[in-house]
Amino acid sequence: MHELSLAENIVSLVAKDAAQKGLTRIATVEVEVGEVSGVLSYALREAFPVAAKGTILQDARLTVVEIPARVSCKRCDREYSPTHEGWSCPGCKCTDVTLVAGEELEVKSYTGEAD
Amino acid sequence: MSVKVVLAKNILEEDKKQAKDLRKRFAEAGVRVINMLSSPGAGKTSLLEKTIPMLEGLRVGVIEGDVATTRDAERLARIGVPVVQITTMGACHLDQSMIWAALSEIDLDGLDVLFIENVGNLVCPSSYDLGENLRIVLLSTSEGGDKPAKYPAAFLSSDVVVINKLDLLPFTDFDVPRVLAEIASIKPAAKTFALSCRTGEGMDEWSSWLKDWVRRE
Numbered sequence: 001m002h003e004l005s006l007a008e009n010i011v012s013l014v015a016k017d018a019a020q021k022g023l024t025r026i027a028t029v030e031v032e033v034g035e036v037s038g039v040l041s042y043a044l045r046e047a048f049p050v051a052a053k054g055t056i057l058q059d060a061r062l063t064v065v066e067i068p069a070r071v072s073c074k075r076c077d078r079e080y081s082p083t084h085e086g087w088s089c090p091g092c093k094c095t096d097v098t099l100v101a102g103e104e105l106e107v108k109s110y111t112g113e114a115d
Numbered sequence: 116m117s118v119k120v121v122l123a124k125n126i127l128e129e130d131k132k133q134a135k136d137l138r139k140r141f142a143e144a145g146v147r148v149i150n151m152l153s154s155p156g157a158g159k160t161s162l163l164e165k166t167i168p169m170l171e172g173l174r175v176g177v178i179e180g181d182v183a184t185t186r187d188a189e190r191l192a193r194i195g196v197p198v199v200q201i202t203t204m205g206a207c208h209l210d211q212s213m214i215w216a217a218l219s220e221i222d223l224d225g226l227d228v229l230f231i232e233n234v235g236n237l238v239c240p241s242s243y244d245l246g247e248n249l250r251i252v253l254l255s256t257s258e259g260g261d262k263p264a265k266y267p268a269a270f271l272s273s274d275v276v277v278i279n280k281l282d283l284l285p286f287t288d289f290d291v292p293r294v295l296a297e298i299a300s301i302k303p304a305a306k307t308f309a310l311s312c313r314t315g316e317g318m319d320e321w322s323s324w325l326k327d328w329v330r331r332e
Contacts, residue, residue: 002207002239009126017122027117031126038242038268086264086300095303099271105126105242111119 003043006105007051010062014110015055023112026060034104035069060110069102130243133211137246144223146176147332148231150245152269153253154262155235158279160187161312162253163230167196169322173227173329178217180209180234187232197221208239214246228329237262241269248332255280256289263298270301277321281311 014029029048033039041064048062072079073089074096080089088095125131141148151159160179167175176197179188188200199217201209209231223229231247233240252273254262257280263270270276276298278291295307308324310317 002242005210006126009129013124013126013128014122017120017124021118021120023118023120036268036271038238086297087267088300095300097303107122107124107126109119109121109123111117113117 003040004047004051006039007044007047010048010107011051011055011057013107014057014060018056018110018112021112022114024056024115026057026110026112028061028063029057029110030063030065030108032065032067032104032106032108034067034102036099036102037105039105041066056112065108067101067104070100071097072100073097127242130211133215134244134246137211137214138248140218140223141229141246141248144226146223146226146229147249147329148229148245148247149249149251150231150233150240150247151251151253152233152237152240152273153235153255154237154258157235157253157255157258158312159232159235159253160190162277162279163191163232164194165312165315165318166322166325167191167194167230169318170228170326170329173326174225176221176223176226176229178209178214178221178229178231180213180232182206182234197226203234207234207236208243209233209245210243211245237266237269241266241272249274249328251275251277253277253279254294256283256287256291259287260289260294260297263294263301267301270298270305273302273305275306275308276302278307278309279312281309281316282314 033041052058069082070079071082071087075094076092078091087097089097153159177191178199180201181187182203185200188198191198199220201213201217231245250273252269291309298305308321310321
């Protein structure tokens, strides 16, 4: 539900960095969004042009890379995808597990041009 | 000429920095901060109404977050604690800048514990670290026991899970042991409590644990 404020964060992060590097037009932006980050990729894609309007990211194309959730078992070292039925280890059935991927919310890279 | 820049920066970087600053401010004031999450109507305000009088000897304040109205703040002001209401005007969660603004209206140094009652929403508030020392998520029996599995982020990010409305258990299909097992499968380290704000069942265990936690921190 807060994808617009996240899109604004993306725009300001990139605009600030680009200004320091003397880049004036941003062509592409790539972000990573984890499966359990609570962020909807499609909503972020829709919000991005709204946030970018009137900035140097106005014509930029946003690519959202979705990162699937991965859980690791501390006892048997097995790594697996969590299911809707629970996060316990399919190998040793224990619940001593930790999330190793899926919470990402990161601007990976962007491309821009100098005047 | 086109240039590719590898940025690798967290989208919530500024939020994380602000959360760190808030945590520092709370530590300086010697106040322990508890962020409360739940769906609307799970009983966050009721839990505060019943818990605060049980925390004798501790100076307690509340930051109350709602989309609209000051009704919850009025309820809590009645039990005699300092309350600051944040009305988000549509925003679905509290963020760090709202907490900073609220702090100007509260005497942090005069408090031992500050509760932040987040906007009723099991999704967005889980992404916002408000600099708290403890995160609690409430789940009421009338909501159904499938919530931890359906909204894992809220449970994954919380230290404590409180099941409320035990008095309504006979009227629901809520299976307490099964839900506790499901919570344990998502967050094995979570401390869990089951209680009823209405009848007082389970309140002693919960409030004495909370008092011990405040003193320990």
